Amino acid sequence: MGKKNCSIGLCDMQTIIHCSIFIFFVGGLATISFYKNNKQQVSITVTLTNVSVNTIETLVLDHRRRFKSAPPLSLATTCDLFSGRWVHDNKTQYYPLYKEHECPYLEETFACQTYGRKDTKYLHWRWQPHGCNFPRFDAKAVVERLRGKRLLFVGDSLNRNQWNSMICMLHSSIPGVKSAGADLNGLLYTFRATDYNISVDFYWAPMLVESNGDSPTNHHGNSRMVAIKAIENHAKHWVNSDILIFNSFHWWRSPELRLLKSAESLLDDHPNQEYEEVDCYLAYKVGLKTWSDWVRAHIDPLKTKLYFMGATATHSKARDWGGMKHGNCYRETEPVMDDRFWESQTDLKMMSILESSLSELKSTGVNVQIINITQLTQCRKDGHTTVYRKHWRPLTEEQKKNPQLDSDCSHWCVPGVPDIWNELLLAYIFQ
Ligand SMILES: *[C@@H]1O[C@H](CO)[C@@H](O)[C@H](O)[C@H]1NC(C)=O
Ligand SMILES: *[C@@H]1O[C@H](CO)[C@@H](O)[C@H](O)[C@H]1NC(C)=O
Ligand SMILES: *[C@@H]1O[C@H](CO)[C@@H](O)[C@H](O)[C@H]1NC(C)=O
């Protein structure tokens, strides 16, 4: 039942497959070339671009005041940061938090302006939760508090999108030697700041458990095969972290999922491995169970803070917002201004599976804080990379004639919407 409902639009699926292919096609060796020039020192000291000193002071003070006056309760009990609206703000120059050319670590897949995006309004939106404010990003304060810590993002290319935004937000405020690179045959992307002993890393495990999507070089194909009970080969690389940020959602929304019946690893390569075909809901549930069990057994929640990023919108159907019949996010330059907007591709049933997984974990004493960016991304049809990114293969004639066919409506321009996810994440980390 419901198999059809699981699958995201064909366009989208292609985008995701396509993107993950081109992100990982080149593998570990070529990774360094993704970074523009990682030794380049950028001489700005604050990430607030071109703001007068007075304004910076006001922002910092504001921020402290808010922290001071706030009772030591969890953010969640005082306000729902995830329910709000977008406010256009081209007056304070607070956004964007940094400029594209100021980030030497920006990947070519997210560098929209470098690849020809001309409109800039998408850079100037502030997220305003209903009924409260959250502490604005203060790069220097954040960097001090991250001293000696390792942040690790684990998941799919959307988490990688967020990781890339995070290092762009932080790097200019960290003094000393910094470098970025790849490790573990391209599974691990690293950012290191030596003097401050800060690591901000990304680990590729799109389904958290093992799957045939794990290879950095070869995970094409429409048939998703998942070793639903095997996680250790990935997870052994996650333990040594102070802050773990997971995501996993879109890869489960495949029309066909084949789950390995035994608890073996796909890497074992047994000849007679048996699979069972299930729908995406069951697969997601069982996959999250394997992940939860691992978290409970291996992570001390007093030592490691745990977060899970919510699902993001993929604006593949312009008709959702009254657009053209076969349109998607291509050429969108404004958000949807109705904050109740909900696109047809965001599957509430999948999200409720994540919700119950996390609350089950919580009942055993392990709190994984959800950073629920689902509503926040709904309206931002203007924030995607679309055609403004590096193409790893020449466009076909059809794509040239019809650029929207090649429009990536899953990933997001950096700087852009992922910066807000990180502001919210950091608000929780340092609440
Ligand atoms: C910063 O602002 C000044 C004027 O206040 C302007 O001349 C300059 O071009 C701005 N720089 C950038 C990078 O926007
Ligand atoms: C700022 O935004 C308003 C609309 O919200 C627009 O009319 C105005 O031209 C913008 N100003 C600049 C400097 O971009
Ligand atoms: C650097 O930070 C890591 C944690 O990320 C810690 O294990 C290590 O001891 C730190 N090293 C130094 C020299 O402080």
Ligand SMILES: *[C@@H]1O[C@H](CO)[C@@H](O)[C@H](O)[C@H]1NC(C)=O
């Ligand atoms: C996230 O928030 C939406 C409302 O915007 C809610 O429907 C959904 O269940 C929440 N998801 C999770 C995983 O908590």
